Amino acid sequence: MRIKIQHEIRGRIRFATPKKSLTVEEADMLQYYLGTLENVVSAKVYERTGHAVVCYSGSRKEVIKGLTAFSFENRELQELVPENTGRELMNVYKEKLIAKLAVHYLCKLFLPAPLAAAKAAVQSLHFMKEGLQCLKRRKLEVPVLDAAAIGVSLLRGDISTAGSVMLLLSVGEILEEWTHKKSVADLARSMSLQVEKVWVKQGEAEILMDAGEVKEHDVICVHMGNMIPLDGIVVGGEAMVNQASLTGEGIPVKKEEGAYVYAGTAVEEGELLIQVKASAGSTRYEKIVSMIEESEKLKSSLEGKAAHVADRLVPLSFLGTMATYALTRNVTKALSILMVDFSCALKLSMPIAVLSAMRECQDYQITVKGGKFLEAVAEAETVVFDKTGTFTKAEPTVAEVIPFGGRSRDEMLRLAACLEEHFPHSIANAVVAQAQKEGLAHEEMHTKVDYVVAHGISSKVNEQQVLIGSHHFIFEDEKCRIPEGEEENFRNLPIGYSLLYLAISGELAAVLCIEDPLREEAREIVAALKETGIRKVVMMTGDSAGTAAAIAKKTGVDAFYAEVLPEDKASFVEQEKAEGRKVIMVGDGINDSPALSAANAGIAVSGGAQLAREIADITISGEDLYQLVTLKRISNGLMKRIHRNYRFVIGFNMGLIALGLGGVLAPGTSALLHNLSTLGISLESMTNTLDKKRE
Template sequence: MKFTIKHESSHRMRIHMHAYRMTYEQADTLLYYLHQAKEISYVKVYERTGDVSIEYIGDRQNVIDLLQQFHYDEVDVPTGLIENSGRELNARYQEKLIGKVAFRYLGKWLLPYPIRACFITANAIKYIKNGVQTLWQRKIEVPVLDATAIGVSVLRNDLDTAGSIMFLLGIGELLEEWTHKKSVDDLAQSMSLNISHVWIMQDGKERLICTSDVKQGDQVVVHMGNVIPFDGLVCAGEAMVNQASLTGEAIAVRRVAGASVYAGTIVEEGELTICVKEIGGSSRFEKIVTMIEDSQKLQSQLESKAEHLADRLVPYSLGGTVLTYLLTGNVTKALSILMVDFSCALKLAMPISVLSAIRESCLYGITVKGGKYLEAVADADTIVFDKTGTLTKAQPKVVDVVSFDGREPDELLRIAACLEEHFPHSMAKAVVKSAIEKNLQHDEMHTKVEYLVAHGISTTINDVRVIIGSYHFIFEDEKCIIPEGKEALFESLPPEYSQLYLAIDGKLAAVICIEDPVRQEAQAVVNSLRKAGLSKIVMMTGDSERTASAIAKKVGVDEYYSEVLPEDKASFVEAEKAKGRKVIMIGDGINDSPALSAADAGIAISDGAEIAREIADITIGADNLYQIVTLKMLSDNLMKRIRKNYRSIVGFNTMLILLGVSGVIQPTTSAVLHNSSTLLIGLKSMQNLLD
């Protein structure tokens, strides 16, 4: 691709791509291409001018070569990235904003007064009509106040004031609509599916393939705890499916052969084979957008109170206008109240603050499904951590396979991986990864795999029952025994590792030792959260007392509980809430889902089980627990901003009313100052909370 370097400094350059005009799709393709390069640390593409700003590390020539090799049609862009990028949305609203401002001031300077008067009067009819419709519905709300202010100004032939009011109201509406759409689209995009591989049924056997290779009509197998990746019809199996991601209802519904299922819903119990009907992701994205826009999840309690207060203040503003006129007989002083209202600013600033915070959280790799969850995090005084994959590293590692039945360790690892690859858990992933690294290939050699939450997995191989899971599952539930003469070997197992037990035909066959080290930042994160106001920090795990005790001491939690079941975690959360505490739960597994759902704010790790991510209210990245601290800071700052906005709006507008009633300023000045302050507060509410 041909380009010209327009400007260059140390490890920075601005280039111009040689093209007549860059389309939105081309701009997003180029942005994706450059983002994938390890040499590029920052890039921004300007589609209108065809320019690209680049910051890079390393050798300049590598960047030049990278740009020379670029061709739009040779870049394999992930499905949905261009469609949901938001570039076209931003450009459209920027043009609307510039057009509205240009029309306002050019019209004021260039149009003759009679034409301008006709236009303002015609535009005022829309607001007056809206106010009359609101009154017809027996409501006295903001549209009534706007209609009255504009209508009285027109009747008094004060068209400049009427035009100013309508212009600023239009700018405010446009900014609110733009921010809302952008924030909702960002949120919906982050909630979109991110499934790279799926199981398909071919010739009676399950085979793992890339999602991009799936075709319409393929039969996809979805195991318990996994997300359904495509819209389709159930052709085999029976399951309870959680459809909260589309409907908002958390109650699972039964799905059997012939029933329709939708991408993004979760198999809570059972297993389904689905005939794929729809492959594209746009329908899923649109469903999420609709669900978010219709849901009250976006609204925090403070935001809701502000909106209700805004509507409740309208009658007082109208009453104050009438009372001032009756007492003073001065229309100008009465209009000073009418030109100023609290509602407009309250209704604009609060939603923008919340939606901007949700957008900003996405910049830090945090997905928040609604404003009320940010408020819950800000108010929380208790946080409950799962251990595995949360306080410990998200990628545990197999360090040893101890054989108890005479088979080779690699053969036992191959059997274990054959079972574990069907289920999303960090321990299971460790087993599968170890088998792949040792090139232990296998065909599906077992019958139907059954997953028992927080216990383990069972199946049948060559008519022999094979199970893998926790000590409690293998020895207490299933009553398996240690082979004779192997007791000493069992007692000598290293205590510093987590252990998975594999039993075949009722006898222990292998113990898989897994290194699950504590995250380096875990102790610092716990201390930071305590300083941020969380007075009770708890760890809950299904691991043994010995392992739990060591981890709890290392990270510094206030309390810990070992060998707990999923219902124990959920019961603990409910008990804390019953005491009046606000609870955050953070986990990554299927067994954490009940507690995530029960908490005031449930936080899932991004590479954890799909069901945990879908049920959780917030998702953070797997790389660094400091994102929880960042989330807490964002939430606290958002609540401070909302309260500050409330005080500023009430204080400034009260001052304007007093100045107007006392005759210090004219209604026109009151209107301009009021609307200007509303616009400024709205713009300030769009700024990032963390610098």
């Protein structure tokens, strides 16, 4: 593509494409491409002018080379561009807003007075209807106050004031709808599935395939803890399926042969054989949008409080108007109170502030499923961390494989990988990766694989029972024994590692030593969280006390608990809540799911188990634990903004009422200032709570 540089400073280039304007699809395509260039830090595409701006670091020559290599005809690139980017939605609401303002001011300038009065009367019917419907329901709420203010202005012949009030109310409605839909769309895009691999049933074996290669009528196998990647009909197996991503209902539903299952739901218990009815190209985007819009999770208690307070203030506004007229017999002063209501700004700015904070979280790769969870994070005093995959890196490695009973080290690693690949978790992924690294390929050699939550895996190979899992699972639950004469070797196992035990026919066959490197930022994250208001940081793990103590010492947590079961984590969370503290739980595994559900805000790491992400209220990308600090700061900023909005609305409108009673402000001026303040506070609520430069 030939480009023409319009303006340039060091690290920033504005350029024109060969096209005078771009379609939404072309703009999205160019935006996506610019984001893939190595040296480009940020980019923005303006479809109306066909221009784009890139900010870059490093070599200017390389950036220019990348820009000129772009082509709008690149079919492969077109297929990679995400759907529903939000650009089209943004354009629709920009046009609505511009059209509304343009029509209003053109009519004000050029429309004769009689026609202007007729136009205002017709336009007022919408507000009158809403007010009458409220009265019909025997409720004195905000629409009644709006209708009264507009109606009185029209009766007094004050067409300008009535028009201004209606314009600002309409603009407010557009802005609220725009912000709401954008926030919902951003959230839905982040929740859309990106399943890369699928187990496909071929004969008696299960073959791991790319999701894009799966065709309609293929039979796929979904194991416990995994997400169902495609729509289909159950043709075998039985499972409890969590459908919260589609229905908003967290109670799992039983699915058996003949039942229809949906992509995006997760298998909590059991496993299913599913005949595919929708290929990988099918999207759950629209269903996710519907779920979010209908779910009460979007509502924080402060939003509900704002709406409740707003409605309760309406009768007071009417009483103030009547009392002022009774005392002063001055219609102008009475109308000054009617034109000013506290409720409008409260009802408009609070939901916008919450949804804008949710949208802001998306900028930092943090997915929040509802406003009440931001509120919970802001109020939280206790944070509970699972160790593996959270404090430690999400990609542990196998440091050593120690065989027992004279068995082959390579064969034991091969067998462990064969079992672990069915239930992806950070440690399971490490075992599979090590086998692949050493070229230890395997065919499926086992029968049905059963996963025992927080304990391990059980299967049969060559008619022998094979178990892999924790010390508790292998030696206490399953009563496996150490091969005779190897007790000393067992006592001298390396310390400082997470140990995974493999047993065959009731006898220990191998111990896999998992090295779980501590995240670089884990040493500072506890102090950083406490600076944001967290008082207690706890680490819980199924690992041994020695391993847990070493990690706890490095991170500086207030307390740690080792060798815990999933129910222990959930019990601790419930105990903290019973003592009056709001709790955040951070985890990434299937075994963290009970605690994630129990917490006021459950936070899952996106690289972990799919079930954990499904159950969690918030998901972070897992690239950097400082996302938790960012989340807490956004939540704190949201609460400060909401309380600041309350103070401003009450103070400013009380001032308008006082000036109106003193005869300083006319009713029209009071209405204009009130509505401008409402619009201003709503626009301010749409801005980010954090300074990105500081971040």
